[in-house]
Amino acid sequence: MNKEKRRLILERLRENNPNPQTELNWSTPFELLIAVLLSAQATDVSxxxxxxxxxxxxxxxxxxxxxxxxxxxxxxxTIGLFNSKAENVIKTCKILLEQHGGEVPEDRAALEALPGVGRKTANVVLNTAFGWPTIAVDTHIFRVANRTKLAMGKNVDQVEEKLLKVVPKEFKLDVHHWLILHGRYTCVARKPRCGSCIIEDLCEFKEKVYPEN
Incomplete structure (x- = not known):
């Protein structure tokens, strides 16, 4: 995929949703951190x-x-893996109180040192709570990036690296939200809704799926 087509895709996604937000409910960086920690292998709704x-x-x-x-x-x-998540929540709270004055650190290494917090969670917190141009790659973003050929990679780290390289600066803050929402509601795993996709003509997926007439 060339950079002109990538820009058109991103411009359309921005036009469709100029101010994308996470679907997790939160009002402080701490609430967001805990919500993202709980969301591993679980839906935002749950x-x-x-x-x-x-x-x-x-x-x-x-x-x-x-x-x-x-x-x-x-x-x-009611959330999957709740036993281990509860343990991680308590351990994380202890570390925040003992090492960070009870505040969520605006620092990647410090975030990734928290129990249950990996690179993806750190990226979400840095992006959504602190406005960093990070790109958290989950299963939805991995699928959309590879399927459309926007940014191909064999694993989430490769896709993140490629997205950071090819996404122009002006789109970096919001691209994570655009792609996750696109993957959640349009470019779904089993039967993508190509007929109602706003970037269908730009997408390079060869096995497009359309509703039967």
């Missing part, structure tokens, strides 16, 4: 249902620490 009940009770590192592992589990038990 995470929101849990945090909508949890955050009014406890939405600070000390608040969650006071609930304890079992207390956190009660609120997140």
């Amino acid at each position: 995470v929101n249902k849990a945090t909508d009940k949890l955050y009014p009770v406890a939405n600070t590192p000390q608040g969650l620490l006071d609930l304890g592992v079992d207390g956190v589990k009660e609120y997140i038990k």
Whole structure:
């Protein structure tokens, strides 16, 4: 795919959604961090249902620490892998209090050192909470980038590296949200909705799927 076509794709996605937002509910960097940590192998909808009940009770590192592992589990038990996630939440809260004054650090290395927080989670927090031009590649973005040929790679790290290289600076802040939403609602895994896709004519996917007449 050439850079002119890439720019057209990004311009269309921007025109369609000028101010894209995460679908996770959050009001502070800490709430976002915990929500993203909980969202691994879970839907944003399921995470929101849990945090909508949890955050009014406890939405600070000390608040969650006071609930304890079992207390956190009660609120997140509808989410996949809730046992290990509850453990990671409590460990993360302890580190934030002991090493960062209870604040979420605006630092990649410090974020990735938190239990349950990998590169993808750190990228989401840096991008969404702090406005960094990072690109968090999840399964949706990996699929869309490869399928459209916007940025091809054999793994998420390769796709992230390629996107950072080929996406012009003006689009970097929002491209993560555009691609994840496109993958979630249009360029879905099993049967992409090519007939209703706003970039269908620019996409280089050879096996396009259209609804039967």
